[in-house]
Amino acid sequence: MEHKASVLENLADVRAMIKRHKRNDTLFAAIGLLCLMFGLVTLMLLFWQLIADGYPKFNIDFLTEFPSRRAGRAGLLSAWVGSLLVMVVTFLTAVPVGVAAGLYLEEYAPKNWFTDLIEINVSNLAGVPSIIYGLLALGLFVYMLDFGQSILTAGLTLGLLILPIVIVSTREAIRSIPVSIREAAYGVGATKWQVVYDHVFKYSYGGILTGIIIGMARALGETAPIITIGALTFIAFLPPSPITTEPPFLNFEWLSSGFTVMPIQMFNWLSRPDHAFHVNAAATGALIIIVTLLMNGTAIWLRYKIRKNIKW
Amino acid sequence: MKTSLFRNTLMAALIAQAFTFAHTAAAADKIIKIDGSSTVYPITEAVAEEFQRAKGVKVTVGESGTGGGFKKFCRGETDISDASRPISQKEMDACKEGGVQFIELPIAYDALTVVVNGKNDWVKQITVAELKKIWEPGSKVKNWKEVNATYPDKPLNLYGPGTASGTFDYFTEAVNGKAKASRTDYTPSEDDNVLVQGVSGNTGGLAYFGLAYYLENTDKLKAVPIVAKEGAKPVLPSEATVMDGTYQPLSRPLFIYVNATAAAFRPEVKAFVNYYLENAPELVKEVKYVPLPKADYTAVKEHFKAMKPGTGFNGTSEVGIKITDLLSRIK
Numbered sequence: 001m002e003h004k005a006s007v008l009e010n011l012a013d014v015r016a017m018i019k020r021h022k023r024n025d026t027l028f029a030a031i032g033l034l035c036l037m038f039g040l041v042t043l044m045l046l047f048w049q050l051i052a053d054g055y056p057k058f059n060i061d062f063l064t065e066f067p068s069r070r071a072g073r074a075g076l077l078s079a080w081v082g083s084l085l086v087m088v089v090t091f092l093t094a095v096p097v098g099v100a101a102g103l104y105l106e107e108y109a110p111k112n113w114f115t116d117l118i119e120i121n122v123s124n125l126a127g128v129p130s131i132i133y134g135l136l137a138l139g140l141f142v143y144m145l146d147f148g149q150s151i152l153t154a155g156l157t158l159g160l161l162i163l164p165i166v167i168v169s170t171r172e173a174i175r176s177i178p179v180s181i182r183e184a185a186y187g188v189g190a191t192k193w194q195v196v197y198d199h200v201f202k203y204s205y206g207g208i209l210t211g212i213i214i215g216m217a218r219a220l221g222e223t224a225p226i227i228t229i230g231a232l233t234f235i236a237f238l239p240p241s242p243i244t245t246e247p248p249f250l251n252f253e254w255l256s257s258g259f260t261v262m263p264i265q266m267f268n269w270l271s272r273p274d275h276a277f278h279v280n281a282a283a284t285g286a287l288i289i290i291v292t293l294l295m296n297g298t299a300i301w302l303r304y305k306i307r308k309n310i311k312w
Numbered sequence: 313m314k315t316s317l318f319r320n321t322l323m324a325a326l327i328a329q330a331f332t333f334a335h336t337a338a339a340a341d342k343i344i345k346i347d348g349s350s351t352v353y354p355i356t357e358a359v360a361e362e363f364q365r366a367k368g369v370k371v372t373v374g375e376s377g378t379g380g381g382f383k384k385f386c387r388g389e390t391d392i393s394d395a396s397r398p399i400s401q402k403e404m405d406a407c408k409e410g411g412v413q414f415i416e417l418p419i420a421y422d423a424l425t426v427v428v429n430g431k432n433d434w435v436k437q438i439t440v441a442e443l444k445k446i447w448e449p450g451s452k453v454k455n456w457k458e459v460n461a462t463y464p465d466k467p468l469n470l471y472g473p474g475t476a477s478g479t480f481d482y483f484t485e486a487v488n489g490k491a492k493a494s495r496t497d498y499t500p501s502e503d504d505n506v507l508v509q510g511v512s513g514n515t516g517g518l519a520y521f522g523l524a525y526y527l528e529n530t531d532k533l534k535a536v537p538i539v540a541k542e543g544a545k546p547v548l549p550s551e552a553t554v555m556d557g558t559y560q561p562l563s564r565p566l567f568i569y570v571n572a573t574a575a576a577f578r579p580e581v582k583a584f585v586n587y588y589l590e591n592a593p594e595l596v597k598e599v600k601y602v603p604l605p606k607a608d609y610t611a612v613k614e615h616f617k618a619m620k621p622g623t624g625f626n627g628t629s630e631v632g633i634k635i636t637d638l639l640s641r642i643k
Contacts, residue, residue, distance in 0.1 A: 234372065234373035235372045271504070272505075273505070273525040274528055275528060
């Protein structure tokens with residue numbers, strides 16, 4: 001009796017408490033939404049402004065013309081080709097090295113102080129300002145290895161820059177594979193490599209790919225390290241074509257060619273006195289954001305698609 | 313999955329092989345390499361664009377700044393270096409060490425322009441002494457009233473280029489009497505458009521930068537006529553006043569430094585420099601800088617033809633120097 005009475009007595013208090021807690025719930029949800037909107041709306045507004053400013057330059061000519069002193073004639077051709085070729089080198093260096101390093105650290109490396117040291121270093125490297133990579137590359141690639149101010153140097157520099165991202169995301173993707181899968185594979189007599197390649201790598205492929213694409217999207221927008229290694233600003237010709245009509249059909253001269261990339265071209269146009277150039281800069285900025293969004297979108301889509309095909 | 317991994321490994325192998333190719337290719341092509349000052353960049357870019365169109369020789373232009381450009385130039389990495397100030401003693405030593413001889417060619421003028429907000433209706437002219445009072449190291453001037461007693465009681469907000477800029481060096485030399493000596497409590501930016509925005513958004517603002525940035529923003533900014541000496545006439549920066557030498561002390565020559573060996577032994581470099589000097593009068597004007605007087609271009613052309621290496625300066629810039637005097641110093 002007494003017990004029942006006390007509950008009834010406190011009922012109002014309990015209700016008040018529940019109400020208060022529910023209010024906190026709503027409050028936090030509102031704050032969270034506000035924070036989310038803050039980031040999202042800022043990006044949208046920036047993006048919208050770039051599109052509104054750069055709108056007159058959204059045409060094919062802008063992509064097929066070389067830079068020029070006349071804003072109306074100036075285009076992005078050497079910049080986007082430069083960006084593309086640099087990205088190719090970055091991809092071909094960062095991906096094999098990064099994925100292999102991630103697989104090794106997660107599946108093969110013994111747990112000792114040395115591996116710990118490497119792990120701490122990799123995580124730290126992900127936070128090093130990009131200009132530091134530029135300085136390292138200037139000393140190492142440009143002068144010591146004598147690669148010059150070339151596409152090769154830029155690609156390797158950005159490759160180094162995104163290497164930690166690739167390694168970390170590879171490891172995280174691998175970690176999401178349940179131990180039972182490995183145990184099952186070992187149970188039927190698979191070797192370590194068979195387990196790693198046929199199961200661990202295949203199932204984590206989507207996650208790894210996401211990391212790679214996000215890393216590449218970051219590399220695409222990098223300016224500081226590329227300026228440090230000495231990218232050009234005016235270049236009105238394209239590097240030699242990587243594919244030739246004569247055997248061996250591949251040509252590597254483009255690797256040693258001078259180049260410029262989209263963010264540098266944008267920076268140059270933005271610092272011009274003539275306002276017409278600022279339109280070009282806005283259009284370039286919009287293009288970079290669109291490409292980055294597309295890359296990230298592809299990453300999400302691929303991850304979704306690959307995950308759907310995994311049937312455990 | 314298997315095939316794509318195989319493809320990756322193959323490509324990695326190809327990249328590795330490409331390292332060996334990378335060197336041999338560079339020497340063969342005939343590319344004229346230019347780097348240096350971002351102030352001179354628009355002029356060189358215009359010439360490079362036209363030259364490439366007309367002669368089909370490849371030209372690349374970078375903008376590492378005057379100092380950064382000389383570093384590459386003195387190591388022999390570039391054929392021509394753009395400079396918004398004369399070569400310094402340190403850079404001359406570096407060039408000597410790198411075995412690089414250079415030919416110094418003035419190619420245009422830039423007029424450093426003192427600007428105020430478009431709504432500023434009290435400043436009709438400014439003397440160099442007043443500028444010095446504002447900009448000298450340790451200056452405490454924070455109000456227009458302190459510049460001149462007849463001016464209203466308005467806060468004075470200063471904007472200027474960063475300390476790494478050649479514009480900063482020349483302005484401080486011309487106004488404060490010593491390069492790099494300046495008060496430091498102003499808003500600096502390496503990007504002149506930021507300075508334009510600063511002054512156009514601030515009624516009491518004052519800044520200095522190259523003439524081109526003023527000419528593109530005459531709707532928001534006002535250029536202030538400069539009084540060189542007590543009792544002299546105030547002079548506005550313009551093509552005419554710079555060319556006839558009355559806009560003093562803030563007009564400065566811009567240079568290109570040509571690698572003498574490249575000029576002597578590589579016909580395309582020689583052709584490019586000749587094309588540069590031939591077309592400078594129109595192209596310089598087109599990118600909103602001030603060309604040298606006709607006679608001076610002739611003198612500079614002669615100077616290049618004679619291939620006289622060396623500088624007319626002693627490693628420091630001089631204010632108000634005549635081009636012909638400068639050239640005649642190099643024997």
